[in-house]
Amino acid sequence: MFDIFLFIIFSGIVISLLGIGGALVDNQSAGERLLINLLFLFIGMVQISYYVWFLGVDNRFLLLHSTHLPFATAIGPLFYIFLQIILGTYKDIGWRYVLHFSPAILVTILIIPYILLPDSEKISIIEELNLGKTTKKYAIIIGHIRIFIFLQIFVYLFHFLYKTRALLNIKSFRRLEVTSFLFIIILCSMFILSFSICGMYFFEKGYYVFSHKTISISISFLVLSLYLITRKYPKTTMKVKREFDMVKYENSNLKNLNLDKIRTNLDILIEEKKIYKENELSMDKLSNLLGIGVHQLSQYLNEILKTKFYDFINHYRIIESEKLLINESNRTVLSIALEVGFNSESTFYSAFKKKWKMSPKVFRKKFRNK
Template sequence: MGLGSIYLLFGAAFGFIWALGILLSPASFGERVRIFFLLSFSSIWLLGGVSFFAGWTSHYTILYGFHLPFALGIAPVLYLHFQITLLGLPVSKTEAFFHFSTSMFCILLFLPFWTLGEEFRQEILKQMGQPRGYSSVLAFMQISPKIAILSYFLPVLWSYRSYIFRAEKNENEERARRMFLLYLILITFVISWGLVGTLLKRIDFVRESIFSLPALLVIGFLLSHREQNWLGFVGKSLREVRYKKSRLKGMDENQIKTKLEALMKKEKMYADEDLTLSQLADELKITNHQLSEFLNHRLSMKFSDYINFWRVEEAKILLLEDPDRSILAISESVGFNSKSAFNEAFKKFSDTTPSEFRKTAIKYKLSIKF
C-alpha cells in the first residue's frame, strides 16, 4: 500500500472517529444522526478511493462499487440537514425516501455484478476500458455521487445568493458567513474538479480531487470547533432570506395563533404521534409553507419543537395528577413514540427529566401539607 492509499485511509478513519464523536455531542438527536451518517458515508467513499489506488478491486473484484450507494447518500443527507437544521423545515418520510431512491437504485444495478460470480465480474471489469452495455452503466455510476452533490449544491447556492454576498452587521455572523461560504466553495470546487477529470479522462484531476477529501474533512472539523455556533448564525440568516418575501402578507397572524392554540388546547392534536405539518396546515386552512413560516419566523420554533412543547406541557399535568401511572404510558398518551424521545424533549423544555420533575413536585406538595 502506497503513501497515497495510507493518506486516504487516514481520512476515512478520521471521518469515522469524528462521526462517533458527534453521537456523543449535546446536539439534538436528529442533528446528531444526520451528521453521523454524512461523515460515515464520506468515509466509506474515501475507502472506495483506497480500494482503487491500492489495487484491491483487481484482486477482490466484489469490492468494485461497494462505496457508491453510500456516496450517493451524501447529497440527500446534506439536503435533509440543510432543510431541517438550517431552514427549520419538516421533511416527511415519503420525501426522505424519495431522496435516497438513487442509493437504492444503485444497489439494484450492482446486484448482478456482486452476485453472479467471479468470472462474470472479471469479464465486466475487462470491458471497463471500452465500456458497453452493462459495463457502461457501472462506469457511469462512478461519477454519479459527484453529479448528485453538485445537483443539490448548486441550486441551493443560487437560491440563497443574496445571503452569500451580503454583509452582516454582527461581526460573529459575518465571520460565520465567510467560513460557511469558503467551505461551500471548496467542496464545490473539489467535486467539480473530480467530475471534470473523469469526463476528460484525466486521472491526475481525479486523483487530486480524491486526495482533497481528507483535507476537507479536517478543515470541516477545525471550523466546527473554531466557530461552534456558525450553523446557528447561518441558519438564522438563511431563514431571514427565505422569509423576505413573506407568504403571510395580508393574513391575520393573531387569528392563526388563536386557532393554532385552540387546536392544541381543546382538540389536543399534538397527541397524534403521526401528526404532520400538512395535517395541521389543513386544519388551519393555510398552506404548508405559510404554517412553516409562521412557526419558524413568528414563533421561532420548528414544527417538531412546537408540537413537543405542547406534549411536554400535557405530560407535566399527567405526571402530577396520576403519580401511579408509568412515565412510558404518559409519554405514549401525549404523542411520543418512544421513551427516549420523550425524555429528550422533556429535558429540552423543562431542564429536567420526567422522573425528576415528578419527584420534585411530590416533595413540594408534601412540604406544603406540613
C-alpha cells in the same frame, strides 16, 4: 514512495470515523444524529473503496469493488440534509426526503447481479475500468453510476447554495465568519467536482483515474472542513440559523410593518367580525382590510404564523362548525358548511377530515351526547 493522494484519502477515512464519534455526542435530535452518522459512515466506505483502488490492490478485495456505490448514491441527499441541519432549516424526514434516496435503491438493484459475478469476470471489468474503458456491460453501468454520483452531489450543493443565496453577502460574512467558510468550502468542492466530471468526458482516458483521485480529495476536503467547523464552532447550527433568519428579515417585505398592529387587526377581523364566514373571502380582500399588500400578507402568514391563507381561514371555519354540529343537531351538514364560509359540502368534508380524521356526521354522532 510517499503518495499525497493516498495520504489525503486515508485522512478522509480517519476523519469520517471521528465524525461518527463526534455526532454521537452532539446536541441534535436522535434522528439528526442518525443521519449525520450515516453520512460520515457512507463517506468513509467510499474513501476506503477509493483507497484500495488507488493503492492498486482492488483486484485482491473484490468484495469491496463497487459495493460502495449504493451508499455513495445516498451521500448527496444526506449531505444536503446535513447542510440544512447546520443551517437550522431541516425538518423531520418525510416523503419529500425519502424520495431523494430512490436512486440508491435503483443502484442497489443494478449492482447486486455484479456482486454475484465470478471473480474472473469481476477482475476483467476492474481492469477495463482502470484503463478508462467501458465496453463490457457492467463496466458501462459502473462507469455511469460513478458519473451520476458526482453529478448528484454537485446538484445538491448547487441547490443548497441557491436556497441560501440570501447569506451570500459581505454584511452576513462579517457578522458571522463561519458562513463565509461554509460557502467557500462548498464552492471549492463544486469547482473540483465540475472540473473532474468534464475531464472524464473531454480529456484522454488516462485522466479517468486522476479525475477520481481529485474527486476523492474534494470529498476528504469537504469532510475535514465540515468536521472542523462543527467541532470548532459547537453552536454553529444556532448561529447560522439566527443569521439566516436575520438576513431574510432584512430583505423581507415585513421589515417596515408594525407586526403587532397587523396581529391585532387580524384578531378583530377573525374573532369579532368573523370574516371567515364570507365564502368569497380572498387574500386580496383580507390584505385590503388589513391595509397591507397581498405579498406582505402571504409572507406574514408563511413566516410569522407558519401557515397558508386557506389553511388559516379554514381553521376558524372548522372551529365554528364544530360548535354548530354539536349544538344544532337538527341542521344539515350542508347548511352548516355554507354558514361557516365553505362553498360546498365536499370542500367542507375535505377540510374537516383533514383535522379530525373523520367526517362531520361521524363527529356529530360521537360528540353530540357527551
